[in-house]
Amino acid sequence: xxxxxxxxxxxxxxxxxxxxxxxxxxxxxxxxxxxxxxxxxxxxxxxxxxxxxxxxxxxxxxxxxxxxxxxxxxxxxxxxxxxxxxxxxxxxxxxxxxxxxxxxxxxxxxxxxxxxxxxxxxxxxxxxxxxxxxxxxxxxxxxxxxxxxxxxxxxxxxxxxxxxxxxxxxxxxxxxxxxxxxxxxxxxxxxxxxxxxxxxxxxxxxxxxxxxxxxxxxxxxxxxxxxxxxxxxxxxxx
Numbered sequence: 072x073x074x075x076x077x078x079x080x081x082x083x084x085x086x087x088x089x090x091x092x093x094x095x096x097x098x099x100x101x102x103x104x105x106x107x108x109x110x111x112x113x114x115x116x117x118x119x120x121x122x123x124x125x126x127x128x129x130x131x132x133x134x135x136x137x138x139x140x141x142x143x144x145x146x147x148x149x150x151x152x153x154x155x156x157x158x159x160x161x162x163x164x165x166x167x168x169x170x171x172x173x174x175x176x177x178x179x180x181x182x183x184x185x186x187x188x189x190x191x192x193x194x195x196x197x198x199x200x201x202x203x204x205x206x207x208x209x210x211x212x213x214x215x216x217x218x219x220x221x222x223x224x225x226x227x228x229x230x231x232x233x234x235x236x237x238x239x240x241x242x243x244x245x246x247x248x249x250x251x252x253x254x255x256x257x258x259x260x261x262x263x264x265x266x267x268x269x270x271x272x273x274x275x276x277x278x279x280x281x282x283x284x285x286x287x288x289x290x291x292x293x294x295x296x297x298x299x300x301x302x303x304x305x306x307x308x309x
Contacts, residue, residue, distance in 0.1 A: 096300050097125050098138040099170045103150050105142035116253060120266045127209070127265045148172040152300075155181045156199055157192040159286045161278060164198035164305040165190070166270055171298040181299075184292040188285050201305055202270035204246035205229075208256060209265035212238045226255030239264060275307035 101121045108115035112122055118139075125135050153174055155167040165185075171177040185192045212233055219240075220231050227248025232241055244252045246268060256263055278286060286306055293302045 092294070093128050094130050094134055095297065097121065097128060097130055098134060099150055099300065101125065101135060101138040102142035103152070103170060105139055106149060110139050110143050116250075120253065120263060123263055124265050124267065153177060154195070154199070155192060156195065156197045157185050157190055158198070159185075159190045159289045159304065159306075160188060161276070161282050161286065163276060163278070163286050164201045164272070165289065165293070166198055166202055166303045167293055167299060168270075168301040168303075169296075169298045170300050173298075177296075177298040180296055181293065184289055184296070187292065188289045190289055201274070202272055202303060205269050205271055206244050206246055206249035206252060207267055207269055208242040208252060208263050209234070209239050210242060210256065210261050210263060212240050214240075216240070222259070223252070223255055226251045228252055228255075270301075270303040272303070272305045275305050277307045 101118065104115060104118040104121050108117055110118070112119040122135055150170045150172055151174055153169045153171060155169065155178065157165050157167075159165050167181055169177050169181070182192045184190075216231060216233065220228065223231070223242065227244040228242055229245065230243040233239075234241055242252065242256070249266075249268065253263070253266070286304070290302055290304060293299050
């Protein structure tokens with residue numbers, strides 16, 4: 072199994088432990104999907120997948136409906152998807168994905184978090200090259216894995232591995248193949264339980280016990296910010 076499997080296993084129980092933060096993140100994704108393609112999930116595939124993600128996270132139906140209604144309102148400010156890059160102490164690269172209605176506020180907050188731990192906020196492209204941008208899908212298990220993998224290669228699937236904990240399969244491909252893989256799974260009548268995008272570090276760095284707290288503090292500060300959707304780093308968490 073490749074880096075995607077190890078990355079998934081390492082992050083699984085460590086991020087998005089807060090239910091309210093998870094719901095907030097999904098709500099923003101739903102609103103951006105609606106603004107991009109309309110409020111009908113039958114014609115807006117991104118919205119359809121985000122609603123499925125909400126179900127997987129046990130997000131109440133009324134929260135989903137509220138997000139769709141809010142996004143359909145003409146007086147709602149658009150969220151902008153912004154990416155910030157920098158370094159934590161000890162050379163750990165940090166990539167921060169945000170969704171914000173006020174980029175000036177967001178960049179000021181992100182910069183302050185880096186400054187608090189003597190890190191440095193960099194320019195666009197300064198660490199992005201250290202991560203592979205991937206799409207992922209969680210689907211039910213129960214099919215022949217080898218045959219399924221061969222069928223999905225033509226759609227851009229690069230890696231499939233079983234998640235025995237919840238009896239599902241994780242399907243990975245390149246970021247730009249998100250639409251093709253979504254379509255392929257749909258055509259084959261395979262239910263998509265969860266989908267999304269991830270940044271997988273091409274290399275990681277081990278820290279000593281004395282160094283870990285500073286890097287953990289920065290990650291925690293970033294993840295607690297309401298504008299932050301995802302935080303990726305090159306620290307080899309054990």
